[in-house]
Amino acid sequence: MKIANKKVTAERLVKDALAKAKHFADYNIFTYLNEEGALKRAREIDARIARGEKVGRLAGVPYALKDNFLSPEGETTASAHILQGFTAPITATAVKKLEDEGAIMIGRTNLDAFAHGSSTENSYFGPTLNAYDRERVAGGSSGGSAVAVALDIVEFATGTDTGGSIRQPASFNGVYGLKPTYGCVSRYGVVAMASSTDCIGFFTKTPEDMDLLMSVASGRDPKDLTTLDDYYNVSSNAESDDSRAFATTGAIDEASPVTTGASEEANEASDSCVRIGIIKEFDNDSVDKEIRNALKHKCELLKSKGHEIVELEMPALKYALAAYYIIVPAEVASNLSRYDGVRYGFRSENSEDLDALYSNTRDEGFMPENKRRIMIGNFVLSSGFYDAYFLKAAKARTLIVKEYEKAFKQCDYILTPVAPNPAFKLGEKVNDPVAMYLEDVMSVPLNLAGVPGLTIPAGKTKTGLPIGLQLVGPRRSDKSLIEFSKELQEDD
């Protein structure tokens, strides 16, 4: 990425980014443009460069911030009506780390309200358009961030991935998108969707940029007790205390908290021959033919480079979507309880009493998809149903964790499609929530297992829509995963 120096000023980079953001205004990418703030920061950085002072590794790099990260610049709304008017008094750890290295936020990007969705159509501000076809969705929930990078407005953008919210829009728009290992990047100051699956990650144009961002943003944060130790920047991670953070996610079977052994350690990709797993269950007619061909093509490429393709059977993954749509709504319902109109954000007017204040505020403030998930979540947690739904889903989750552990004994990485289809048409699935949820079938298992996944661009369909594949690694393999993705690069 272009970093400010004596030749290219930060002001130039920021001005260019802002100009492009305005040029693409009709894509509905940004919920807020940080013009004044960004230019002010750019000039500060230029002044430091002029004085010969040390500047950070991301000096003057314009970036887009998904609108569910808290920072005092602009309102943090999570594209939800109920957070209208909320300006954060604190800065998210991830944002602080980026900005400490000199990155400059030029705008906040659109998302499905509270990150509930796979198309950015659930935003209070309306949908973001696909970078390659304006009649199609950007994907979601981090649609705005993906398109901002795809249209080359910014060098990178932040995202959150609870069930594919980074990887799927990355694949719909032909950019790299990383969902790191659960606990790798602090969640402090990021509007929570589902605490046990939420991951903070990035959209970039190259694996190198992704690596740089991860080396900046990762690491233990005392403000987020579920963060892992600073393994990303440590070349060999002899010590593993995964169980500490991950076994706490609550969704794990109580009787047997997940503990991870050496088998889950990142496999050193030192051998020139790397074993790539292909999941048999994902190779069926419900997946678009062109995507399956893209996958086959990449497998051939890898074989030609001397790597080995291994066919995996992962039957437990068939429970993933169901388990996901129980665990996640439960955590969603819980995490959204704080939006009650009492302390901040939107409050419905003319409520006669407290109950009316709550119900009116939440009725008017949440989007239909938010309400759907709150209802499902509260249902599965209600007494009498907890064991049948939540607890059972937690057990299924344990099976999925184990399935991945088993798979990574047979291979080093897994390569799968991100979504069954390329970007679909705007409005196509809005009225069919189940069809929309099915979009997540290949992305959610990673979130339940806490393993990292990287979307890599893998060509285009005949009609010119980007195709993305995801490279999946064992927990803590983030760095080598990014490194290995270079093996999949080809000249278009």
Next chain:
Amino acid sequence: MKYVPTIGIECHVQLCTKTKLFSEVDNDARGKEPNSCVSPVDYALPGMLPRLNGEAIRYAIRAGRAMNCKINAFSRFDRKHYFYPDSPKGYQITQFYAPIIGEGYVELPSGTKIRIEHAHLEGDAGKLTHFSDYSLVDLNRVDTPLIEIVSMPDIHSAKDAHDYCKELWRLMRFAGVTYGDLYNGNMRFDVNISLAPEGSSELGTRAEVKNLNSFRSVERAVEYEIKRQTRVLESGKKVVQETRGWSDADGKTTGQRSKEEAKDYRYMPEPDLPPINLSAEFIKTESAKLPLMPSDYRVKFKDTIKADILEILLDYPELMNKLNEMDQSEHDFPGHASPRPVVTGEARSFSVVTSERSRKVCSRLVLIANLFTSVLLAEEKSAEYLNDLPSAKDLNELAEMNEKKELSSTATKEVFLRLFGPQMKGHGARQIAKELGVIQENDLGALEKIVDAVLAKPETQKAQADFKAGEEKVIGFLVGQVMKESKGKANPSAVQEILREKLS
């Protein structure tokens, strides 16, 4: 028909940790502006995550050990959901499935043991103040650490309910985990009461009286409920399972909401907090910090301090600790460093006053214990004094002077009080006594001289003759003369002894 009451009590104890359970703001909101001790985490801004206060874990271990409870190596937190403005997150973080404190028991002064089912850590809620058409919210108390202690239904009388609550209060104060200020809600009690016919193996339907904040109100509420439920049962009706509120002014409980329409709290494991895994080593180290408990003191001072005085003193851990300190400052008692028989585990080992130990040690403790109860606690400012007691050395010195008859009982009390007073505090007992000029003359040689001088006086000759003639009561006159001559500093009993010797 005769009915037997069965009572179980849940007690909430606010822990006096420096910071809150899940954030780094001040946990002590006494005298502070409303909403001034609130962090973004307590306020439940979006994206805020709880961070666990290690001090609260240590306090919980101590509180648990004070109740002879097992400390669970593994525990974790859950969310308990409800909507109310006192709960900014929309849920309370508590321990529903795996509490930190396991089974134990509390022994009442009567010797009755009440079993503890478990106790768990949780965050307190905020406070609402209601006005005619609006309410004010104060979040200072949000996520103050609480432990909720759940007893087994082992209590069968109003008095035992009272004594159990009081003993819990003492235990928590001796363990040093709470300020224990009942008036300000540092400890609150929910009491479950049911009646069953005598001899029945099944328990009756219970009613729960919530939010009692004094031992007396616990006792009265239980008495009231026993009467009420007896009336209900005797009239052939059924007791309704419900929550009832207690009015101190009316001396009555009234139904609030029945359990049928009780809220569903939708408990869920707290995904933002890792489970607590305590090593055996850590539990041991923390348990060892538990000081002597009331039951230990009852054993330790069994033959020294009268039971009624001891029970008064047991309301004041500061005083008991001071007595213990006096007892342990052995350098003040040369020659009495006798081997100390160990009564409990290493953490709470102490010596029992045995016959081998000097009676002096005992009498000093008795003296100071009596001064504590009869003089100090009668003082208006006693609460203030409790936080700033004189040193054990000063108290030992005072007791020693009294014992050597250097101080009369009146002078002892006077010097004792001055040990607290602002002017002479820190001067030491002997110095204060000197400054007050109340030290009695016990030097027999000096006294003899004064006696001789008095006996030589012409005005005492008649009295001397009368005494020798057998008129016993004139000795008082002679003693008075000597006292006068000594300007009141002579020890009257010593004077009398010398006089009798001289005149025999």
